[in-house]
Amino acid sequence: MNRLDRLDGSAGATGRGAEREGNDQVGETVRALIFGIDGKEPRIDPDTFVAQTSVVIGDVVLAAGSSVWYQAVLRGDGGPIVLGADSNIQDNCTVHVDPGFPVSIGERVSVGHNAVVHGCTVEDDVLIGMGATVLNGARIGAGSLVAAQALVPQGMEVPPGSLVAGVPARVKRPLTDEEREGIKLNAQVYAERAKHYREALRGDE
Secondary structure (H helix, E strand, C coil): CCCCCCCCCCCCCECECCCCCCCCCCCCCCCCEEECECCECCEECCCCEECCCCEEEEEEEECCCCEECCCCEEEEEEEEEEECCCCEECCCCEEECECCECEEECCCCEECCCCEEECCEECCCCEECCCCEECCCCEECCCCEECCCCEECCCCEECCCEEEECCCCEEEEECCHHHHHHHHHHHHHHHHHHHHHHHHHHHCC
């Protein structure tokens, strides 16, 4: 059943559900748009944060500890989108699919503000920089960093532990151990921030 105007108030992520006005600790009037289409419903673990004003549509799976931030759109209307545990989709990002090109995002992945992730695979412990674009059929190997504003072209295979940058993106060098630890720390910080938002908003209900 399609619920194109549904506000999903079922068990799960704070930030979804009925409108609330006034004295939210971290928000104003809140409304997240979460709905199924073509018989596919979002499957959202209760231990997630889905921000007010974000949009989650169709065949989308959000694992425990993951977060979807303000104005982000995850549109699983042509295939599945899977967001792994403790991963984050930051403000104003777009995650979309094409037939035959699903999106798989691993664990402890950070997708920076304004990035576009389209029909690709992102393995564990990856940072997609702000404003970057990753296109259909690309694969970002575990422990890699896609630089801000980079354009990862269709079908590109990024080896694990790589820095990629440029338009079109090229592998620049291996990441240092310190850089790889920084990627994990970034995901940890966002997981903790999401927990804080979730608890703060629930405290106002």
